[in-house]
Amino acid sequence: MSRKGRVGYIPPLDPKIKKSVGPPSSYIPRELRREDDGGGDALNLPELSELQVLRHYNRLSQMNFSVELGMYPLGSCTMKYNPKVSEMIASSDGMRHAHPLQPEETVQGLLSVLHELGEMLSEITGMHRFSLSTAAGAQGEFAGVLMIRKYLRDHGLSEKDEILVPDSAHGTNPASAAMGGFKVVKVPSGESGLVSAKVVKELASESTAGMMFTVPNTLGLFEGEVVEVSKAVHDAGGLMYYDGANMNALLGKTRPGDMGFDIVHLNLHKTFATPHGGGGPGAGPVGVTERLAEYLPVPVVSKGKSGYYLDYDLKQTVGRLKGFVGNSAVLLRAYAYIRLLGADGLASVSSLAVLAANYLWSLLDSEAYPVTHGKGMRRKHETVVSVRSGLPGGAMQSAKALLDYGVHAPTVYFPLIVSEALMIEPTESEPVEFLDEYASALNRISRELKEGRLGNVPRNTSVGRVDEVKASHPSTLKVRW
Amino acid sequence: MMKKNEPLTGSHPLLPNLDQEIIDEMLLKIGAGSVEELFSDIPSDIRLKRGLRLPEGQSESVVRRDLQSRLASNKTPPNSLCFLGGGVWPHYIPAAVESVVSRQEFYTSYTPYQPEISQGMLQALFEYQSLMCDLLGMEACNSSMYDWASAAGEAARMASKVTGRRRFLLCGDIGPTRLEVIRAYVSPMDLELESLPFDVRSGATDFSALSSRITSDVAGVYVENPNYFGVLEEGLLDLSARLHEKGGLLVVGVDPLSLSIVKPPGKYGADIVVGEGQPLGIPMNYGGPHLGIFAVKDLRLARSMPGRLIGMTSEKDSEQKAFSMVLQTREQHIRREGATSNICTNQSLMAVAASCYLAMLGKTGLRRLGEVIISNSHYAAKRLSRVDGVASPLFKGPFFKEFAVGYEGTRAVSVYRKLASKGVLGGYPIDRGFRLGREAGLFCVTEVHTHADIERLAVALGEAVMR
Missing domain, CATH: 3.90.1150.10 (Aspartate Aminotransferase, domain 1)
Structure with missing residues (x-):
């Protein structure tokens, strides 16, 4: 289908500029050039017309299930409906074309939204302050673990090197704790599926840096002893981290801050209805209580005398985890969702x-x-x-x-x-x-x-049962065309 | 007066079961007397007794009007000109790419855990991996990271883990925000970061001084090409040879569009390539969502990579080609604390945009794009050199779409703000930490800029540098 010289889009060269510049290759030293002479350097991208490309992707889209096609009750992923109006708003020029390095005075409209969103999330979770910069739940967790680490070091407690994680937790919890340099101590759930304060007390020690806890847990059960668990971890000198993946159960009912948590992340693509994008993007803002406010990742959006600004002046910050600001267009959608529903x-x-x-x-x-x-x-x-x-x-x-x-x-x-x-x-x-x-x-x-009547399922999908074992070889990661 | 915590009454478009009759039927089936009873397992002392202190819910027309008007107050293209770069760049997004990523079949789906009904996303991501490998000259590319900076952070971690070494070298001319993110990512590890000097005349890394520092305890070197100043690095082939001799890994950060006309990193010895995929059909979006690129040369390294990988396989009972996630045993949902990274949600939709973008331009369009960009940027650099009181381009090294401009007797931050007040966004001040010995700003010129735009920039810059 690919044919030499065919293109779906061709960028223009201003004739006035063309007149006054040399050949493009003259600007690149020979050894840095990507030659187009059919040698090993040459690009091998397909050459297709716009309609060909569209047909291809439209066909692929028809081979993909989605929330707007049918029920999508993927547990722990909160596949709720994503309001169309949020998409319309996010397609505004003032969003799409805003550059993260443009002067703050030229982007006050958007900064006002981000600032309000931070305050709303603080109210919803009972936290003191939020940083919106982290790109997904797991990045929020990494930020949280780094804050625990830095806070303890600043308080002369660097020997604390263990994080408690229930056996029912999402895989990201132990993975984040390990990325942050901590040992993971598994907390067994009882027969009830709940974490008992007694067990946590037994596991907590002078090595305990903190605990990552999901409430309600991944069984969908409210952790009834959460207050006592928090107390046990705090008594051992550790900090409590709230995995907000399941916050959709608790809006306006109870708040992590009231349960005793010190750090919270929220998955805006779950609870706050931003689209999941086939695996991403998301946004995983992280909030903290007052004693940790200076540890948040930067920037945070602050309000000063002359307006809103990106605040880098946090004395104990764990630093920056994302190149620029945050997933702003996702944050905007979440803000719109909160406004549509209200308290x-x-x-x-x-x-x-x-x-x-x-x-x-x-x-x-x-x-x-x-x-x-x-x-x-x-x-x-x-x-x-x-x-x-x-x-x-x-x-x-x-x-x-x-x-x-x-x-x-x-x-x-x-x-x-x-x-x-x-x-x-x-x-x-x-x-x-x-x-x-x-x-x-x-x-x-x-x-x-x-009754043994199920047979080979699925039957009505675009392909039958996929062989996932055969796929697990690195040589199948790309194709030549 | 404190607002009470009361349920919403009436109808709401997002809540189809908000109807007392439906609620009562559901409760009856469950065997509960009230919705409140379903929450009775929450201890009463932590129940929120008051209502959340948030505005009342509003109709979508009200919310839309308010937000569109606030966003319209931002000074952005098309009402301002944008010559800012630094890791996010203004580029044109073909309408067909926007059309594809706005298909709800893609954007309202999630991670393709059930491959039989997710073949569309799986194939699109597989094609992204394949197209990126061709562009980068690499052998395996994952299906996305959050952004360039976090991909660079993960690459530094991976280099240390794979080699078991504790020194990692960074070129002194990499983006300052990437540097900060790398620092944060490796902060819990026992890994020493060392910065390499650059030449203030050429604006490129001084590799001659480097040789002695590459010893057999170096995990890797991170270089950006083009670097933060927009300058293309020369001497990377020698660097990789020296590094490989000592068993270290070369990590290269790229602007993928530069590879339309610049030699791909796979050809000069890169072991890991990271970069920002935003120019491939993704809006600047005030910082995100963007697209982190992460690719490796040696397939053996694929097993140590962070992030999700899609592979080609077949149906179980036939040879019919099919796609699925692969090598998942590296990932957090299986390996937990032993995972290569904690990443779960990524930037898949952006990877679809990038693959569609590359397919739209293809071999011919992409090369042409590279030629247009380098023509425009060089025209602009030359045009700005005619402005009194500025040195343009400041550095002597070859560049692709960004270049630094030096000022005489004017502060860069003041030029940047004055330009903005004239509707021209550009000249992001180069941090004094780089020790250039003079005030300078960074400009980015791409295919979106016309002769008239560049003229307007030149005039505005002339006014902005006047004392």
Whole structure:
């Protein structure tokens, strides 16, 4: 399809400039030039017309499932609807064409939005101040771990080198702690699936730098002893880090600051409805209590006498983690979302998200999809069930079978403490009728699975079951064309 | 008076189940008496008794109007001219690229955990990896990092881990924000960062002084090409030979568009390439979202890479080609504290934009773009040299699209602000930490700039430097 000389876009050269400059290659020393003589240097990009390119990508888009096509209850990912109006706003020239190094006085409109967003997130979480600079939840975690490290060192406590992480935690928690130079101490969840303050007290020691804690946890259960857990870690001289991945359950209900946390990150692409982009971008702002305010990553957006500005003057800052400001266009969308809902609306988001998760669970065949932890407890934003088919790979089979119903599968095989796990997070966006359909699809699949009638699933997708084992060789990472 | 914490009543477009009848039915099925009961597991002493102190929710028309009017007050193109660079650059985004990334099938999906219904995103990311490898001259490219700076930070960490060494050298002419991010990323490691001198005449790294510092305890060297001053580095082939002799890794940071006409780093011995993919069809967006590039030359290094990788495979029961995530055992969701990085959410949509951009321009368009950019930037540098009181370009080294301009007797920060007040954004002050011995600003000229734009810049600069 590629044909020599074909282009989808060709940039113009101003004729007045062309007249007064030399040949382009004359500006580059010979040994630095990328020659176009068919040798080893030559670019080998495809040569296509605009329509050819569009057809290709439009076809690919038709081979991709998305929130606007159907229910996407990927647990821990909060795949809620992303309001269109946020996309329209983010496409403004004043957003798209704003350069991060332009003088602050020329970008006051956007800075005012970012400043307000920081204050709103502080109010929502009960923190003192936010830095919006971190690009994703995991980067927020890294910032948090660096703050713990620096704070302890500044207080002569550098021998504290352990971070407690529950066994139900997201993988990013232990990975972030390790990146920050800490040893990870695993906190076992009890049979209830909850972390007990007693266990934390036993594990906490003079080596404890802090604890990373997800509330509600990845089983969708509220950690009822969170206040006592915080106290135990604080008593040992450690700091409490709140993984905000599951904040969609708690807006306006309770706040990490009130639970005893010192540091919080929020995933704006989850709770605050910015699109997930097929894997990103996100934004993972990080907030802290007053005693850690000077440790935040820079810049933070401050308000001074002559307007809003990017504040680098934080005395104990852990430094800069992203090249420029932050994922501003994502932050703008999150701000728009908060404005669309307001205080009462956000509280209703959590009410209805929790209602949806418990409702969907109540519709599932409890013998086919039992819960392994926290029996009899209410769920928060998500429910984790175990697939009891009597067959190995039941969760994978169920997930693949669901794809044929025009919906996305739940998260599978996570959290690790549940065998054959399906982690279902429907969110408040999903009309009740779709929750009914989803549950009935799952119930039907379990009957077919048990009776051996499921067969090779999925059948209706653009490709059949993909061989992921065969893919795991580095030689398949690119193609020649 | 304190606002009470009360549920929303009435209808809301984002809350389809906000209807007492629906809520009651759902509660009945659950066996709960009220929504409040679902939250009874939260200890009452930490329940928020008051309402959040936030504005009331508003209709989308109100929110849209307010935000569009606040954003319209920003001075940006098309109402101002932008000649700023430094790691984010003004470039034209073809309409077709915008159209592709605004397809909801791409932007409202997530990480392709279920490959059978995510082939579109998987294939687009696989094509991104392939196209980038061709552009960079590398063998494996991941499907995105947050941005250039964080990719550089991860590269420094990786070089140290792979070699088991504790010294890492940085060229003195790299971007100051990248330097800060690298420092923060390696701060928890036992890794010593050392800065290499550059030549204030050429604006390029002084590699002659370097040889003696490359010893067998050096994990790697990080060089940017073009560097922060826009100057192309010469002597990298010798550097990589010396470095490889001693077992260190060469890490190169690039502006991918420069590779339209400049030799790719894979051809002069780069082991790891990082860079900023923003010029490939991504808006400047006041700092993000952008696209961190991360690629390696040796496939054995792929197993130590951070980030997500997409590979080509087939259906289980046939030879039908298919795509899926690969080498996931490097990643945090499997390896936890043993992972190569903690990265999870990345910048996939931006990688789709970049791959679409490269496909749109193709071999012919990209080369032409490089030629237009270098013509415009050199024309501009020459035109500014006719302005009284400025030295343009300040450095003697070859450059691609950015160049420094020196001022006589005027502070760079004042020129930068005066230019902005005339609707010309440019001349970002070069930090005094670089010890140039004079005041200077950085300008970026690309294909978006016309002869008339450059004339306007020259006139504005003339006025701004006048005392």
